[in-house]
Amino acid sequence: MLRALLGRWRSSLRLLQPAHVGAERAKISVARLDHEYANKVVALQNVDLNVRSGEFVCLLGPSGCGKSTLLYALAGHVVPTGGSVSIDRQPIHGPGPDRLLMFQEAALFPWLTVRGNITFALAARGVPRAERRERADTYIQRVHLGGFEDTLPHQLSGGMKMRASLARALAVDPAVLLMDEPFGSLDAQTRIHMQELLQSIWVRTGKTVVFVTHDVHEALMLGTRVVLMAPRPGRVVRDLEVHLPMPRQPEDAALNEMVRHVGRLLREVEGRAHTRSLQPAPTRAPAQPVLRPQVIPGP
Amino acid sequence: MKHHAQKLLVLALLIGLWELVARMGVWSPHLLPRPLTVAQSLVAMVADGRLVGAAGRSLGRLLRAYLMSVTLGVPLGLLISRIPFFRNAVKPVVMGLQALPSICWLPLALLWFGLTDGAILFVVVMGSVLGIAIATEDSVNGVDPQLTRVASTLGVRGLRFHFGVLLPAALPGIVTGLKLGWSFAWRALLAGELLFVSGGLGQLLTVGRELMDVPQVMAVMVAIVIIGTAVDRVLFQTVEVRLRRRWGLTATT
Ligand SMILES: Nc1ncnc2c1ncn2[C@@H]1O[C@H](COP(=O)(O)OP(=O)(O)O)[C@@H](O)[C@H]1O
Ligand SMILES: [Mg+2]
Numbered sequence: 001m002l003r004a005l006l007g008r009w010r011s012s013l014r015l016l017q018p019a020h021v022g023a024e025r026a027k028i029s030v031a032r033l034d035h036e037y038a039n040k041v042v043a044l045q046n047v048d049l050n051v052r053s054g055e056f057v058c059l060l061g062p063s064g065c066g067k068s069t070l071l072y073a074l075a076g077h078v079v080p081t082g083g084s085v086s087i088d089r090q091p092i093h094g095p096g097p098d099r100l101l102m103f104q105e106a107a108l109f110p111w112l113t114v115r116g117n118i119t120f121a122l123a124a125r126g127v128p129r130a131e132r133r134e135r136a137d138t139y140i141q142r143v144h145l146g147g148f149e150d151t152l153p154h155q156l157s158g159g160m161k162m163r164a165s166l167a168r169a170l171a172v173d174p175a176v177l178l179m180d181e182p183f184g185s186l187d188a189q190t191r192i193h194m195q196e197l198l199q200s201i202w203v204r205t206g207k208t209v210v211f212v213t214h215d216v217h218e219a220l221m222l223g224t225r226v227v228l229m230a231p232r233p234g235r236v237v238r239d240l241e242v243h244l245p246m247p248r249q250p251e252d253a254a255l256n257e258m259v260r261h262v263g264r265l266l267r268e269v270e271g272r273a274h275t276r277s278l279q280p281a282p283t284r285a286p287a288q289p290v291l292r293p294q295v296i297p298g299p
Numbered sequence: 300m301k302h303h304a305q306k307l308l309v310l311a312l313l314i315g316l317w318e319l320v321a322r323m324g325v326w327s328p329h330l331l332p333r334p335l336t337v338a339q340s341l342v343a344m345v346a347d348g349r350l351v352g353a354a355g356r357s358l359g360r361l362l363r364a365y366l367m368s369v370t371l372g373v374p375l376g377l378l379i380s381r382i383p384f385f386r387n388a389v390k391p392v393v394m395g396l397q398a399l400p401s402i403c404w405l406p407l408a409l410l411w412f413g414l415t416d417g418a419i420l421f422v423v424v425m426g427s428v429l430g431i432a433i434a435t436e437d438s439v440n441g442v443d444p445q446l447t448r449v450a451s452t453l454g455v456r457g458l459r460f461h462f463g464v465l466l467p468a469a470l471p472g473i474v475t476g477l478k479l480g481w482s483f484a485w486r487a488l489l490a491g492e493l494l495f496v497s498g499g500l501g502q503l504l505t506v507g508r509e510l511m512d513v514p515q516v517m518a519v520m521v522a523i524v525i526i527g528t529a530v531d532r533v534l535f536q537t538v539e540v541r542l543r544r545r546w547g548l549t550a551t552t
Binding site: 075077095097099100101103105107109110111120121123124125152153154155168172 | 445446448449451452453454455456459463464467468470545546547
């Protein structure tokens with residue numbers, strides 16, 4: 001019994017190995033990234049992260065550890081106060097058509113139908129008028145919203161809204177999909193459905209995805225890689241590759257063993273952050289004048 | 300149904316009270332006619348076309364001035380909310396002038412335009428354009444930041460952003476502002492029309508006063524109330540409710 005458990009634990013460790021991705025092979029490359037908000041909160045400190053093309057990377061960590069800030073820096077919505085973010089070895093300047101950010105809310109335009117939301121986004125991306133409708137309907141089918149093309153967002157359930165939002169994101173076909181706890185506001189059942197849907201779409205399209213979550217199970221269910229982050233200051237503490245075949249089942253034993261393992265790691269990280277925050281905070285002597293953080297306003 | 304019954308009840312009570320006071324004969328019937336006399340006067344004015352003609356002229360004027368106000372006010376509000384120069388420099392001026400009751404523009408209007416339609420149009424525009432601009436600015440500022448962020452990540456920019464995202468997102472608020480602007484305009488119009496030969500409802504009131512024809516004065520007042528309420532209820536209320544329903548802002552689905 002004990003041996004069986006131990007064996008399972010070992011195997012789960014074997015399936016969960018430190019990731020080593022060099023910048024030269026990376027699609028997205030984050031180097032020595034720092035970000036300090038105007039209120040002096042150090043949201044990110046010295047973050048390095050390289051993401052290969054086609055990877056599904058989950059940023060996992062407790063609330064306030066800078067996951068969203070890191071994601072927004074990738075999206076170009078936050079201009080970090082230090083370090084660099086590049087995509088295909090080109091430093092990024094603000095939001096670009098190669099990346100698309102999805103939020104916890106579906107953020108559909110409430111006055112447009114499901115199809116209208118998609119065709120509007122396609123129009124903004126310069127897709128010719130003749131193609132828009134067909135492409136919209138293709139993606140509406142893909143997220144299983146067929147029959148709801150002409151429905152207004154407020155007539156949809158939370159999960160359906162999120163699926164419409166996902167269809168819109170996929171339709172504009174960005175190389176990189178950035179998702180900030182997109183299923184965080186859904187009920188457990190709907191969330192599992194959305195995870196399975198996203199996974200099947202990812203398997204099919206092979207998009208590069210960076211996915212923020214604070215749910216360990218969600219991270220291991222979806223990710224080919226899980227990046228553990230810790231708060232105060234926000235930083236990366238572990239970078240693990242998940243060697244589990246896709247598609248994954250939420251009840252899978254190996255998966256759940258891994259969830260326990262990563263959960264322990266995460267608690268350890270949090271505990272350490274907690275004891276550290278009880279000690280006097282190490283004062284960071286600014287070697288240079290503190291740069292004002294900049295947030296890019298909307299267009 | 301119950302709502303309507305209550306409304307009718309209150310209306311009937313008011314008219315009954317009026318009838319009662321008129322019958323008590325505290326004031327001369329020339330000064331306080333009975334409701335029926337007023338109603339007769341109203342019917343007579345409708346029958347001989349005076350009221351319809353006057354209302355037509357008033358509403359025509361109002362429509363022209365109001366359209367001008369909307370075409371100036373909405374873009375002005377948009378500019379104030381989007382461009383720092385307008386926010387810093389123009390907004391205080393707009394707020395300041397907004398404090399001026401619209402009728403105060405009449406002397407100036409008369410000097411500039413003479414005794415013409417232009418003078419009244421000017422007063423009406425001044426009475427409503429600033430309110431519309433402020434309401435527009437307010438509702439654009441109140442647009443859900445989530446929508447502007449998603450627009451930015453979808454690459455929606457420039458005119459497409461302003462007319463495809465910002466304006467529709469602010470539209471329910473803007474329509475409320477337009478409704479308010481309309482009631483400002485309606486007031487300004489009647490105040491302006493009272494003061495000189497204008498051929499509108501305001502003049503009909505003045506004529507009634509000059510002839511000491513109290514039933515006519517009251518009948519025109521009733522007509523003004525009816526027209527004002529009708530436009531407010533029928534036009535704006537309907538548009539507002541439809542819009543809010545489509546935008547998903549009401550609980551009814
Ligand atoms: N706009 C902001 N201004 C100031 N501080 C912020 C802002 N956004 C986030 N923070 C702070 O930065 C830290 C990291 O936030 P965030 O990236 O949102 O974390 P997470 O997404 O992991 O919960 C938190 O302490 C948060 O309070
Ligand atoms: Mg967050």
